Every structure is written in structure tokens, then in C-alpha cells.
Amino acid sequence: MRISGPQAERILYDIFHAKRKGRTAPLSHQLTLGWVGAPDNPIDEAMAVLMRAPRSYTREDVAEIHCHGAPYTVHETVRLAVKAGARPAEPGEFTRRAFENGRIDLAQAEAVMALIGAQGAKAAQDALRQMRGGASKIILEARAEAIRLLAGLEAAVDFPEEIDESEAMAGLREGAASLAATLRAACNPRAEKLLREGLDVVIAGRPNAGKSTLLNALLGEERAIVTDLPGTTRDTLTERLELDGLIVQLTDTAGLREDGDAVEEIGVARARAALECADLRLIVVDASAPLEPEDEALIVEPCIVVLNKCDLPPCINRYGGAARIVEVSALTGQGLPELLDTLREAAALPDASQASLTRARHIAAATQAAQALEEAVAAMDTGFPTDVAAIDLKRALDALGSITGETLSEDVIDAIFANFCVGK
Ligand code: GDP
Numbered sequence: 001m002r003i004s005g006p007q008a009e010r011i012l013y014d015i016f017h018a019k020r021k022g023r024t025a026p027l028s029h030q031l032t033l034g035w036v037g038a039p040d041n042p043i044d045e046a047m048a049v050l051m052r053a054p055r056s057y058t059r060e061d062v063a064e065i066h067c068h069g070a071p072y073t074v075h076e077t078v079r080l081a082v083k084a085g086a087r088p089a090e091p092g093e094f095t096r097r098a099f100e101n102g103r104i105d106l107a108q109a110e111a112v113m114a115l116i117g118a119q120g121a122k123a124a125q126d127a128l129r130q131m132r133g134g135a136s137k138i139i140l141e142a143r144a145e146a147i148r149l150l151a152g153l154e155a156a157v158d159f160p161e162e163i164d165e166s167e168a169m170a171g172l173r174e175g176a177a178s179l180a181a182t183l184r185a186a187c188n189p190r191a192e193k194l195l196r197e198g199l200d201v202v203i204a205g206r207p208n209a210g211k212s213t214l215l216n217a218l219l220g221e222e223r224a225i226v227t228d229l230p231g232t233t234r235d236t237l238t239e240r241l242e243l244d245g246l247i248v249q250l251t252d253t254a255g256l257r258e259d260g261d262a263v264e265e266i267g268v269a270r271a272r273a274a275l276e277c278a279d280l281r282l283i284v285v286d287a288s289a290p291l292e293p294e295d296e297a298l299i300v301e302p303c304i305v306v307l308n309k310c311d312l313p314p315c316i317n318r319y320g321g322a323a324r325i326v327e328v329s330a331l332t333g334q335g336l337p338e339l340l341d342t343l344r345e346a347a348a349l350p351d352a353s354q355a356s357l358t359r360a361r362h363i364a365a366a367t368q369a370a371q372a373l374e375e376a377v378a379a380m381d382t383g384f385p386t387d388v389a390a391i392d393l394k395r396a397l398d399a400l401g402s403i404t405g406e407t408l409s410e411d412v413i414d415a416i417f418a419n420f421c422v423g424k
Pocket of ligand 1: 206207212213214328331
């Protein structure tokens with residue numbers, strides 16, 4: 001349990017009593033063993049730590065009680081703290097105070113939330129990179145450059161005698177164009193999608209091609225996280241798989257054929273809808289039976305054609321038109337490692353090692369900034385008054401500032417923190 005603010009120390013020693021007495025001023029950043037509640041009738045035996053400002057998460061005085069996790073114990077400890085003058089924190093309030101007190105910027109605060117919600121190692125690593133200032137560094141450098149450009153532009157306007165305007169403008173035009181390109185290159189929308197939602201893979205094929213067997217076999221091979229996702233229906237079933245730290249959502253669909261009954265038709269319609277939105281399709285074909293036109297109609301890139309049942313005498317050994325073809329036996333497991341390798345390749349994060357922007361809000365703002373810079377370049381090219389380009393540069397600066405939080409209104413910041421969990 002965490003208490004933050006000028007009263008934290010007083011509240012802590014109202015409700016927590018160290019076993020070893022004798023020290024008048026408790027040390028900061030040191031764990032102490034003691035009792036929560038009255039020493040003669042305690043609620044719990046716990047450790048407590050006081051972190052005096054500014055060396056704390058929020059930069060305020062922070063007290064933490066590490067009590068046992070029983071709901072009764074936690075509830076009673078909170079109740080005592082509230083009785084002593086504390087109030088329950090709002091969602092994300094500690095992180096918000098850290099932001100408002102200048103310990104972290106908004107992009108880093110958002111990364112805390114991303115880390116808590118991260119699914120899979122890759123998403124967690126990316127969130128941590130941003131928490132340590134990965135995204136902020138890109139933005140701070142871009143802002144510094146935009147400010148330099150704006151200053152140059154204003155100097156050219158204010159001191160026409162001293163500065164050769166056409167030379168200055170050429171340099172500024174170059175600078176703005178290159179900054180716009182840098183910002184666009186830093187945006188990584190594919191990584192944003194993959195890290196937050198994972199790769200959506202839909203398994204499709206005619207009835208009895210072996211789709212369900214394949215799903216089970218793939219899950220059995222690499223069972224890192226396997227849960228039923230809520231909202232799945234009987235006809236399409238989605239399971240999760242973690243491949244090299246990245247979440248892959250595998251959806252098994254109803255067999256695709258045209259002459260089923262009414263219920264089956266609904267299943268087929270859902271299967272087709274799932275296929276349409278998939279990032280990647282696994283088209284399962286029974287390689288021991290003749291190829292049907294229906295099989296071929298399913299090949300829509302990006303896809304992997306899975307020639308299944310290769311343990312049986314083959315009827316097809318070639319499947320034209322697809323870029324990726326893998327032979328497997330879902331029943332015996334033959335070929336599954338190759339299929340997983342092909343999946344890994346398809347799910348590979350673009351330039352994961354390079355610093356990039358991987359949050360939708362940041363990508364949108366950086367794109368806006370790049371656009372404003374490009375408009376500044378166009379204004380210079382057209383020979384508009386210098387003021388026009390200056391306005392564009394200011395817009396770029398505002399957009400960049402919204403990422404780190406300098407230029408955001410209070411209600412947008414409220415909305416961002418409203419998504420946090422309580423206690424963070
Ligand atoms: P679905 O309708 O496409 O989901 O197909 P199923 O997974 O239910 O499989 C249909 C039938 O094919 C079942 O009897 C499976 O045991 C069989 N089957 C699936 N994969 C293989 C395979 O690789 N080899 C063989 N010999 N049989 C398989």
C-alpha cells in the first residue's frame with residue numbers, strides 16, 4: 001500500500017509501529033519491520049518504507065506498507081490510513097503526480113500503463129524501453145530541431161540586413177524537410193499493432209482438411225499462453241500462442257463450403273468475415289485428396305498454404321499461386337517446426353531494435369508534426385511570406401509537445417490517466 005504527499009510520513013507512523021524503537025527520525029529508503037495497527041492488537045506484521053521527497057516515485061514524500069495480501073489485511077490497512085487522513089488514490093494518480101512533478105513525461109507515464117497491460121515479452125520490452133525515455137528522446141530531439149528552425153526563420157525576418165534571406169531559407173527548407181522525414185521514419189504503426197494486439201492468424205479450409213487438429217497441434221507445440229478469449233462463438237474459436245515473445249491469436253473457423261444448412265451458413269459467413277480482417281491466413285488443404293476449386297479460391301495473400309495430412313499417400317504435391325507453402329501432418333507433428341518458423345517470419349517485428357514510436361497516440365501526433373513541417377516546406381517553396389512557414393513550424397512544435405505532455409490540455413491528460421489502474 002502506497003501513500004504519497006506531505007502527510008505520508010505522519011500517516012505512516014500513526015498506523016505502523018516499528019518493532020525496534022529508539023530512533024527519533026526514521027531513515028528514508030530503509031525497510032523497517034513492525035506492526036500495522038495498535039501494537040497490542042495489530043492487524044498484521046509488515047515491512048514499511050519511507051521515501052522522502054524528492055527521491056520517490058511521485059517526487060513527494062512516499063510511504064509504503066508491504067503487508068500480507070489477504071483481502072482483510074489490505075482492507076483494514078487502507079481503512080486505518082484513511083482514518084488517519086489519507087484518501088484512496090484515483091486511477092493512475094501516483095503516475096500522474098510523477099508526471100506533474102516533472103519526474104517523467106507523458107510518454108513515459110503512458111509506458112507505465114503499457115507495461116502493466118503488456119501481453120508477451122516483446123510488448124513488455126517495448127514498454128520498458130519507452131519508460132526509460134525511448135520515445136521521449138526522439139521527440140525531444142525533434143523539438144529541439146524545430147525550435148532551431150523557428151528561431152532561424154524569425155531571425156531572417158527580424159534582421160534582413162544581416163542575414164542573406166535566400167541562403168537562410170534554403171537551409172531552413174532543408175532542415176524542415178529532413179525533420180519531417182525523420183519523424184515519418186520513426187513511426188512504426190506495424191509494431192504498434194503487433195505489440196498491442198498481436199498477430200491475427202485465421203485458419204481456414206474446407207471441412208475435414210484438419211484445421212482443428214492443426215490448431216491443437218500448434219498450441220501443443222508452443223503452449224506459452226493458452227486461454228479462451230471472451231466473445232468467441234462456437235463456430236470461430238480463438239486461442240493465444242506466444243511466439244518469440246509476440247502474441248499470435250489463432251482463430252479456427254468453420255469449414256468453408258457452400259452447401260451447408262442454415263446454421264452452418266452462419267458459421268461460414270463468420271469464417272469469411274474473420275478471414276477478411278486477418279493479418280495472415282493459414283489455408284489448410286488436405287493433400288491426400290484431390291484439389292478442389294474451393295481450395296484454390298481461398299488463397300488470398302498474405303497467407304501460408306498448409307498442405308496437411310502429408311503422412312498419407314499424397315494426391316497433391318504442388319499448390320500454385322501462394323508465396324508460402326508448408327507440408328505438415330497435424331496428426332503426427334511432422335512439418336510443424338517449419339510451419340512455426342514460417343509464422344515467426346511473418347510475425348517479425350520491423351526494426352524492433354531501432355528506437356521508434358509504437359503508440360497510436362504518439363504516431364498520430366508525430367505524423368501531424370511531419371505534415372505541418374511539410375506544409376512549411378511547401379510554403380517556402382511557393383514564396384509565401386515567412387510568417388506562414390513560421391505558423392506551420394509552431395504547429396509542428398505543438399504536435400510534438402503533445403506527445404511528452406507539454407502542450408496538452410488538462411482534459412486530454414485526464415482522459416489518458418483515466419485508463420490507468422488504481423494504485424499505479
Ligand atoms: P477440420 O474440419 O478441418 O477442423 O478437420 P479436423 O481437424 O476435425 O480433422 C478431420 C479429420 O482429419 C479427423 O479425423 C482428423 O483426425 C484427420 N486429420 C487431421 N489432420 C490429419 C493429418 O495430418 N493426417 C491424417 N492422417 N489425418 C488427419
